[in-house]
Each structure stands twice: as C-alpha cells, then as structure tokens.
C-alpha cells in the first residue's frame with residue numbers, strides 16, 4: 001500500500017516572516033491528515049527555521065537541490081551531509097528548472113541522487129517532457145531516459161528508497177495541468193517500465209504528479225490509480241491551498 005504524499009516546493013520565494021506563517025499554518029491544519037505524508041521543501045536558508053517549526057509535528061521537510069560533490073571548494077553549494085545535519089528526510093533532484101536553467105545533465109542528477117542516498121536522504125527524482133517533446137511523441141522516451149540514468153548505473157534497488165515525480169514541463173507554473181488521463185498514462189508507463197526490472201519496487205514506489213496542481217483539480221488527479229500524490233509549486237505557498245490539496249487525497 002503506497003502512502004499518499006504531498007510535497008510543497010517553495011522554490012525561491014518568501015521571507016523569514018512568510019516562512020514562519022506558512023509553516024505555522026501547515027502545522028496547525030495538518031493534524032487530521034494522518035493518511036497523507038506532508039513534506040515541505042523550503043529554500044536552503046530557511047531549512048533550520050523549518051526544522052525548528054516542524055520538529056514536533058508529523059510534517060517532514062527537505063531541500064530543493066543538493067550538490068553532486070561530497071565536500072570541498074565548491075562555492076555556493078550545499079552537500080547532502082549538511083542537509084542530513086538539519087534532519088532533511090527528502091530532497092528534489094532533477095527538477096526541470098535545474099535541468100533547463102542550470103543545464104544539469106542526467107549524469108549530474110544521478111550523482112546528486114546517490115549523494116543523497118549515501119546520507120540517508122530520500123531523493124525525489126523529477127522527470128518530464130517539454131511541450132515540443134510531447135508534440136513529437138517523445139514523452140515516454142524522455143521519461144525512460146531520465147529513469148535509466150539511475151537504473152543503468154545504480155540498479156533498480158536504488159529506487160527502493162526514492163520517490164518519483166512526473167512533472168511535464170509545459171504544466172509547471174503555467175496554470176495548465178495535465179489532465180488526469182494524460183498524467184495517469186505516463187505514471188502507468190513508468191510503473192510498467194520499472195516492473196520489467198523489479199515488480200515489487202514498481203508496486204511500492206510512490207509516483208507524484210507535479211504541474212499546476214490546485215485545490216480545484218487535485219481530487220481528480222489523485223483519484224488515478226498510479227498517481228500517489230503531488231509535487232506542488234505555486235499552490236504550496238499558501239497554507240490554505242496546500243492543506244486543501246492534501247485534503248483532496250481520499251482517506252482509503
């Protein structure tokens with residue numbers, strides 16, 4: 001049985017005060033959400049504040065990125081072991097904004113993935129196609145290549161302690177979500193592809209959908225059999241909408 005998961009990617013938003021209010025709002029309104037794993041992913045600079053605010057709650061926290069290096073002269077980078085010191089349980093890797101704006105290759109994403117696992121942090125591996133790739137019918141090939149970056153080098157067992165997030169680039173921050181059917185089709189493809197490597201891991205792995213999830217479309221997306229929750233950007237910046245999205249997960 002896969003636990004539904006709702007993760008909020010704050011990106012580079014907010015002040016200390018706004019982070020405080022958002023964390024308080026999430027904490028105060030998450031008590032009845034035992035059936036959902038809630039995760040917040042603030043900017044690095046707010047992680048300590050987040051850890052203090054959520055310490056006595058059942059909301060987990062993590063990071064939006066991590067260095068592919070262990071330590072050393074890498075100005076501006078933050079290592080997995082540093083994240084572990086602040087009790088980060090999760091971190092995103094391969095978000096499309098990292099892949100496209102910062103040119104992160106599959107090889108770098110794979111290095112980040114394994115650095116996280118070496119520090120006992122669960123990677124949330126993001127993948128998804130551009131609009132152009134979808135139009136050219138390359139969605140499955142793109143997603144498969146992004147998973148293969150892990151499978152080919154670390155084997156399927158590396159996915160035992162990982163979460164996947166399918167995030168079509170054309171749906172991120174655009175207000176235009178994939179339809180539940182479009183998302184389900186790709187989630188099902190991912191699960192079937194993994195099943196060719198290991199049926200149990202394929203059955204157990206959580207696959208989140210991300211891309212313009214809102215309180216109004218969350219229920220239909222989460223009702224799909226292979227969608228195990230959401231990675232939420234814009235709508236995670238207000239506790240009311242983040243909690244409303246979590247409440248769209250059916251309790252059974």
Ligand code: PEP
Pocket residue numbers: 009167171172173174175210211212213231232233234235
């Ligand atoms: C994201 O950046 O991971 C994301 C899904 O953003 P949004 O919900 O704003 O589309």
